[in-house]
Amino acid sequence: MNSARRPLIAGNWKMNAGGQEAMPLAAAVARAAKEFSKVEVVVAPPYTALAAAAHELFGENKSDVGLAAQNMHPETSGAFTGEISAGMLKESGASLVILGHSERRQLFGETDELVARKVGSAIAAELRPIVCVGETLEEREAGKTLEVVERQVRAFLDELAKQPGFGVIAYEPVWAIGTGRVASPEDAQKVHANIRGLLASASIELASVTRILYGGSVKADNAEGLLSQPDIDGALVGGASLDAAGFRKIIEAAHRVAEREEEE
Numbered sequence: 001m002n003s004a005r006r007p008l009i010a011g012n013w014k015m016n017a018g019g020q021e022a023m024p025l026a027a028a029v030a031r032a033a034k035e036f037s038k039v040e041v042v043v044a045p046p047y048t049a050l051a052a053a054a055h056e057l058f059g060e061n062k063s064d065v066g067l068a069a070q071n072m073h074p075e076t077s078g079a080f081t082g083e084i085s086a087g088m089l090k091e092s093g094a095s096l097v098i099l100g101h102s103e104r105r106q107l108f109g110e111t112d113e114l115v116a117r118k119v120g121s122a123i124a125a126e127l128r129p130i131v132c133v134g135e136t137l138e139e140r141e142a143g144k145t146l147e148v149v150e151r152q153v154r155a156f157l158d159e160l161a162k163q164p165g166f167g168v169i170a171y172e173p174v175w176a177i178g179t180g181r182v183a184s185p186e187d188a189q190k191v192h193a194n195i196r197g198l199l200a201s202a203s204i205e206l207a208s209v210t211r212i213l214y215g216g217s218v219k220a221d222n223a224e225g226l227l228s229q230p231d232i233d234g235a236l237v238g239g240a241s242l243d244a245a246g247f248r249k250i251i252e253a254a255h256r257v258a259e260r261e262e263e264e
Helices: 022-033 047-058 086-091 102-108 112-124 137-141 145-161 185-202 204-209 220-227 244-263
Strands: 008-012 040-044 066-069 096-099 128-133 168-171 211-215 234-237
Touching (some): 047 066, 168 185, 185 211, 234 244
Parallel strands (some): 040 066
C-alpha cells in the first residue's frame, strides 16, 4: 500500500442478499466503516437491492460507504431485455460499477473488447469503474499470468487514461476466487507491479493515482499481509463481505496498514 493512495475495500455480494437481507447488511457495514476513516469502503449488492442499500447508506443515517453495481450494459438505452444502463445505476444510488469480473468473462462470455466498451460508457456517465483482470489456473500453470493480465489491461487502458484516478483495477486470479486459495503477497505484488508499469506506459500520473485492488479469497486472516505490499491498494472481497463482522476485520486491517504507511 502507498500512502499517496487511499485504500479501497469493496464488498461484492454477487447473487446474494438481494432482498430484505440487504438493508441490515448495508447498515452493519456502514457502522463498521465509521470507525476507519482512512479507508474507502464500498458495497456491491445485486441490482434488486441497490435502492434498498442506498436508503440505508444515504438516508437518515448517512454514511460514507459507497454503492457499486456488479455489472452494466455499454449502451445508454434500447432493446436490451434484462440489461441495466449506467444511467439507471446512478438513479438507483450507485456511484461505482464492477466490470469484467471473471465470472462475467468465464460464465457469460464477456470479451476484452466488451469490457473496454463498458469501461468507456461508465466513465462517460461519471460512474467509477472497478475493472477486473486475472488469469485462469491453466494460464497460470502455463506461465502466462503476466501475458494474460497485460492483454486484459491494455484493452481498456486508453479509457482509464482519459480520467486518471477515476477508475480502479482489481487483479483477481480466477483460480483463487471462491476456492479458499489465495496468491501469496509476493506473487500478488509481482502482478500488481506489472499492472502499475502498464499504467505508467500511458502516463506517470495514471500509474501514481490509480488504485489496484487484490481479489480472490480475501479474508480477515490474510488481508493485512496482502495490503502491506507496495502496489496493493485495497481488496475486492467476495464471500467474506457477506459477514459484516468479518468484513469489518478486513477494513480494520487496511486502516492499520494505512496508519503504518503514514508514520514511515
